Amino acid sequence: MEQSDVRKKAGLARSSVRQLARLEEKEKNAALEAIADAMIRHTGEILRENEKDLAAGETVGISAALTDRLTLTEKRLAEMAEGLHQLCQLPDPIGEVLEMRELENGLQIEKVRVPLGVIGMIYEARPNVTVDAAGLALKTGNAIVLRGSSSAFHSNRALTGVIQQALTNTALPPTAVQLVEEREREAVQELMTANGLIDVIIPRGGAGLIQRVVQESTVPVLETGVGNCHLYVDQAADVDMAREIVINAKTDRPAVCNAAETVLVHRKWAESHLAELCEALSKCGVEIRGCDVARALVPQAKAATADDWDTEYLDLVLAVKVVNSLAEALDHIENHGTRHSEAIITQDEEAARTFFIGVDAAAVYHNASTRFTDGGQFGFGAEIGISTQKLHARGPMGLKEMTSYQYRIHGSGQIRG
Structure with a gap:
């Protein structure tokens, strides 16, 4: 039986996780710099693809607010690239020792920041999220599977293509960033239930999208909220x-x-x-x-x-x-x-x-x-969203919020009696 596009791309992302975990901070920063430079070089191409989305949106009569979210300009692309440069200036949280203690039996226990793994990102009408989410994921050693809305299809495809091409000349595997191109709603459902391939789902958009993901996902959800x-x-x-x-x-x-x-x-x-x-x-x-x-x-x-x-x-x-x-x-x-x-x-x-x-x-x-209330304004660099829940992360989700932790126990032959 042939694999669906969603599971195929989730599998490619999963295959890159161990390689990402071994990378040093300088290698990840070099990759982010490469993506930022590539975005500037390909500005014309990206804006042409964005025009296709804007024209389609005008045809169906999307609101002024959605048009604003969808629109890319040279200035906005430059700001997105600058966001990646700023990420490079921030310390890599991976490997940070959060706690350390020694037990009476001599076991030494470290609590260390590690990547979440593979992030599934489901979002609406904001192509800047494609770059922000990919940058945050890569800086923290995570792979990411992106599923944007059909209204930004051409923009997201162009941006993801630029990102993947830029990564081919770096230590980071291009497979670490994937875009689900299937436009059917079933693709979202499949991504939300790809347990074993996806470690966490992050929805970003309107109340309807967020509630659907929260209610239907079998993969753990980091909920971003609407802002009344x-x-x-x-x-x-x-x-x-x-x-x-x-x-x-x-x-x-x-x-x-x-x-x-x-x-x-x-x-x-x-x-x-x-x-x-x-x-x-x-x-x-x-x-x-x-x-x-x-x-x-x-x-x-x-x-x-x-x-x-x-x-x-x-x-x-x-x-x-x-x-x-x-x-x-x-x-x-x-x-x-x-x-x-x-x-x-x-x-x-x-x-x-x-x-x-x-x-x-x-x-x-x-x-x-x-x-x-913004990751950049709080000094976090780019953000992947603003969490309104209380478990794991709350508020603007920057680099540290894209991590979990692992206990590492160092012994000298101890056994439990």
């Missing part, structure tokens, strides 16, 4: 600071998961300043959807529905709710948040402390934009 992120403007918030943070969190790049989707405003602050804040947002092209109290203060606001409090717009739309207290804001976030990134704007240190303790999220901010 909140800003709470406390009664003790500085007016200018609040305006700058809210505008940045909503408009800097609305199509990404760390952009703000809901602003909660203390009633006392709202009565004096909400109209001014929403006017500034409107000038930036933001559509306001407000609760009844917010609409009474902001004439241009549309009525928010129950669904608005749970929506990740990924667009220039913002839900605004006036609350009577910090406790009410915390309750709202608990009921509608996605455990991604939440922020409080206040000059009251005790209120900030209460917010930190009361919010269950991967990243919690005081007087700063949620847009900083």
Whole structure:
């Protein structure tokens, strides 16, 4: 019986694992540099393939947010290449001794970082993930099987081809990076159930994709979450600071998961300043959807529905709710948040402390934009995603999050009596 494309490519990735584990840091860095250089050399080719995806997306009428995620430019390719260069400057976590101790019987126990093995990456409409994920995997001695969405098919194929070609002249095996080209949904199902070939699945995309992977995968999942992120403007918030943070969190790049989707405003602050804040947002092209109290203060606001409090717009739309207290804001976030990134704007240190303790999220901010929830901004280099779960990894997943650990026990002939 002929092997499917998924199992064939997963098998090729698996065959490279032992070779990857033996590589030194300088060899992995040289490979990443080679990929970065190759991307710049092949910029024209990659952009031509990206144009095919953009044209197909226009034909079917994809949203502006998805178009933004799908689009590659010379600048974005240069930034992706620079991300690989930055990875080379970061220390390789593989082989790091996390703990060491000696037992009474003389056994010496080391706890050492090791690669996860073969990572299956399932993602939507963001060809930059192809490069970021491959770079993080290779730097940490992991092989990776990529399965992007059909909307980015030509872009992902071009990028993977450049990566594999670049690796042919390095110590890293080109088989360590694989792209599943089958477009049928069955390919995703097969990847999620390739136990023994795939060690961990990482989904990155919308709520539907992530929930499908979490519910149907038999391979362990590192869950990345959607970002229904909140800003709470406390009664003790500085007016200018609040305006700058809210505008940045909503408009800097609305199509990404760390952009703000809901602003909660203390009633006392709202009565004096909400109209001014929403006017500034409107000038930036933001559509306001407000609760009844917010609409009474902001004439241009549309009525928010129950669904608005749970929506990740990924667009220039913002839900605004006036609350009577910090406790009410915390309750709202608990009921509608996605455990991604939440922020409080206040000059009251005790209120900030209460917010930190009361919010269950991967990243919690005081007087700063949620847009900083990003591996690069945290100093991790490129990230493979932002985990909203609590086991193994949480928040931006950089190099260390791409590892497991192994106990290495050194003896001198001990036996157990």
